[in-house]
Amino acid sequence: MSALSLSPELNLVEKQTFRDGMARLGAAVNIITTDGPAGRAGFTASAVCSVTDTPPTLLVCLNRSASVWSVFDANRQLCVNTLADDQEALSTLFGGKTPMAERFQAAQWRTGATGSPMLEGALVSFDCRISEITQVGTHDVLFCEVLALTLSHERHGLAWFDRNYSPLRRRDLC
Numbered sequence: 727m728s729a730l731s732l733s734p735e736l737n738l739v740e741k742q743t744f745r746d747g748m749a750r751l752g753a754a755v756n757i758i759t760t761d762g763p764a765g766r767a768g769f770t771a772s773a774v775c776s777v778t779d780t781p782p783t784l785l786v787c788l789n790r791s792a793s794v795w796s797v798f799d800a801n802r803q804l805c806v807n808t809l810a811d812d813q814e815a816l817s818t819l820f821g822g823k824t825p826m827a828e829r830f831q832a833a834q835w836r837t838g839a840t841g842s843p844m845l846e847g848a849l850v851s852f853d854c855r856i857s858e859i860t861q862v863g864t865h866d867v868l869f870c871e872v873l874a875l876t877l878s879h880e881r882h883g884l885a886w887f888d889r890n891y892s893p894l895r896r897r898d899l900c
């Protein structure tokens with residue numbers, strides 16, 4: 727065990743130290759999509775978390791410098807598509823600098839109740855309206871009320887851990 731990051735003055739840890747720590751905190755991989763008056767957009771996110779089940783709410787953290795930020799901010803609705811283990815390539819596509827049309831061409835989509843694209847083959851898709859946005863440092867925290875969801879019963883999951891992808895095996899599937 728090392729105490730690399732603990733300074734005597736109890737200052738905040740350096741950005742790189744924080745990232746090294748966060749790299750060890752595994753998380754599901756999601757493609758967040760939206761469609762509406764500002765157009766269609768999507769990006770990869772690991773910063774997704776359950777907030778409360780009453781009302782059913784999750785949060786998504788979005789960097790305000792991302793090209794997609796203004797689209798999500800204007801549309802105020804989104805779908806959280808949690809990826810299955812065979813959808814790693816989609817994560818890379820939506821996490822890079824790829825043009826938006828090219829990102830969406832790589833998969834099949836349905837339209838959710840909010841109008842947001844729902845990914846075929848996702849482990850679960852949460853169709854949401856953004857109820858609140860809070861700014862924290864470089865990111866917006868989008869609080870999202872879940873209006874509908876679609877579950878897949880035949881897929882394993884995908885994790886982002888140690889700066890890489892790992893499958894998440896479901897016990898009831900071989």
Ligand SMILES: NC(=O)C1=CN([C@@H]2O[C@H](COP(=O)(O)OP(=O)(O)OC[C@H]3O[C@@H](n4cnc5c(N)ncnc54)[C@H](O)[C@@H]3O)[C@@H](O)[C@H]2O)C=CC1
Nearest residue numbers: 744745746748749771772773787788789864865886889890
């Ligand atoms: N929450 C976020 O905004 C995240 C952004 N990314 C993006 O993907 C790139 C590659 O990430 P990794 O290969 O995991 O290596 P990395 O060393 O850049 O990041 C390690 C971990 O730190 C956290 N992180 C990275 N950038 C962040 C940011 N700007 N704000 C808050 N948390 C952040 C994430 O948990 C990430 O998995 C990052 O540099 C970033 O651009 C990746 C994961 C989460």
Ligand SMILES: Cc1cc2nc3c(=O)[nH]c(=O)nc-3n(C[C@H](O)[C@H](O)[C@H](O)COP(=O)(O)O)c2cc1C
Nearest residue numbers: 769770771772773787788789792793820821822823
């Ligand atoms: C595995 C992975 C997880 C990511 N998680 C987040 C996240 O939670 N929040 C975020 O703002 N960006 C995250 N990113 C980066 C965005 O996906 C990326 O900045 C986004 O596609 C916007 O890029 P653009 O500005 O080229 O459109 C992640 C990238 C990867 C590869």
